Amino acid sequence: MRTIKLVIAYDGTGYCGWQRQTNGPSIQQELERAASIICNRQITVHGAGRTDAGVHAVGMTAHFSIATALSCRVLQKGLNALLPEDIRITAAEDEATGFHARFSALAKTYRYTFFTGPVLCPLRRLTTYHLPYPVSLEAITACLEIICGTHDFSSFETAGSRDKSRTSGRGAIRTIFRATIEEADPGFFQLLITGDGFLRHMVRNLAGTLLEVGRGKRDVPEFSAILQARDRNLAGATAPAHGLTLLKVHYRYDW
Known part of the structure; x- marks a missing residue:
């Protein structure tokens, strides 16, 4: 038996997320369909994690x-020939026995892209949040410094993220190794976050709150208090x- 590792890029616009579901097409479902045809047997594909409906990936x-x-x-x-055009395998390689896409992972890096200009180019509408207001990078950067390190991120966790009745495990505690914001093109900004794991909607909840700070609707001390409160209703x-x-x-430790 061989363990085949895939690196996958996809436009998540038309999918209900990574995980196989009954209410619509998923990335996992399409990969398993294509792999099963090529290998002439039922294949189960294990992902490094789940992405929500509409979320994209390049890695x-x-x-x-x-x-x-x-x-x-x-x-x-063969996989690329059978997959829809909005899903592509960018790399395939043999891995050692025991490798697991999810459990062998050390960290993940997400990017949240937004545009602050008055008119967003339609070619970027599917991958960019249009927020036509001035945003303070200094205020957002100060908040990003606060979330780096190990914290309880309950304030940025959507309901259903995990079984809260479990007494074992790490709960809502996660470690953020790196968090930055940069201007990629005039008016286009990228929020980059690398962590050892993320709760359901955690990056999107963080992004939403950070953008409120950037617009002056909240200040940096309030953001810090929200993190400490462990209450999603405050974010x-x-x-x-x-x-x-x-x-x-x-x-690998390459971030």
């Missing part, structure tokens, strides 16, 4: 196990899904 990873003589190059080419609105992209899943 999602997944793996599946199969006994086959097909090369990774042939598998990649801001969830930022739209289409501005979020999973950039990379890290299996």
